[in-house]
Amino acid sequence: MNDRRTVAPSVTVRHEPVQARAALRIEALLDAAAAVVVEHGIEHLTTALVAERAGASIGTVYRYFPDRVAVLVALAERNLERLRLALERVLMAEQPSVAATIDAMLGAMVDTFRDVPSFRSLRAGEGLDLGPVSRDPVVPMFVGDVAEHLHERWGIEFDDAQRNELEVAIGVLDALVTYAFLHDADGDPRYLELGAELLHQRLRAIIPGLPEASAPQP
Incomplete structure (x- = not known):
């Protein structure tokens, strides 16, 4: 019983930094999307261009945004x-x-x-x-x-x-x-x-x- 009580708080503490990192990653992707829109226009924004501009993998973009429209809506x-x-x-x-x-x-x-x-x-x-x-x-x-x-x-x-x-x-x-x-x-x-x-x-x-x-x- 004592062991379980000491483990439970550590799970909660570790969860918050993960959320913070995700929020920062999303902000970085949106910053990249904004730069793509400024340089190439809304019509030419793609998830690939966002990933390239952010220095991230395309999989990272798709983790948060299913398609280019979702990126534009979030931006x-x-x-x-x-x-x-x-x-x-x-x-x-x-x-x-x-x-x-x-x-x-x-x-x-x-x-x-x-x-x-x-x-x-x-x-x-x-x-x-x-x-x-x-x-x-x-x-x-x-x-x-x-x-x-x-x-x-x-x-x-x-x-x-x-x-x-x-x-x-x-x-x-x-x-x-x-x-x-x-x-x-x-x-x-x-x-x-x-x-x-x-x-x-x-x-x-x-x-x-x-x-x-x-x-x-x-």
Whole structure:
């Protein structure tokens, strides 16, 4: 009985490093996949290229991802998580005004496009062709967070119609930021500025009494 009690904890202790190593290996494979997407494009990503770029065997890739689509979906999920974390940091900060919050959100989006490899072409995977399965649109995921923040920080209430208008406004910004990075790794400032201008205009229409915003600095 005593021998069994001393053996059991060692199994638990050994299990955690194995999980940690697996997580690190998956991250390394996704880093390699991001590099392949940047260099060759989404259409040309293969599990073989991922393995080669990661310095791993093809068997290692298949241990975690059954095919190239699974790699792209996992990479898209990681991209989405990084965008969400960037926007969460903005919403947690004590911005001095609604306009400053919006400008900070735009800055977080722009930084994600610039700093996260593969985000320009893959984003959160909304455009992936997954057959009968489709990726959920990204914009509605953030509307609730933004509306909740504006309510808690400034007491702004949104009814269903205003929430729908907010979703459209953020969607327009998202489309313009995406287009700004389509052919420009730094983001075409013309579209970034237009996106910020239109978003501020729409918010002033949605939220009565919202003051004019200063010129955004993407």
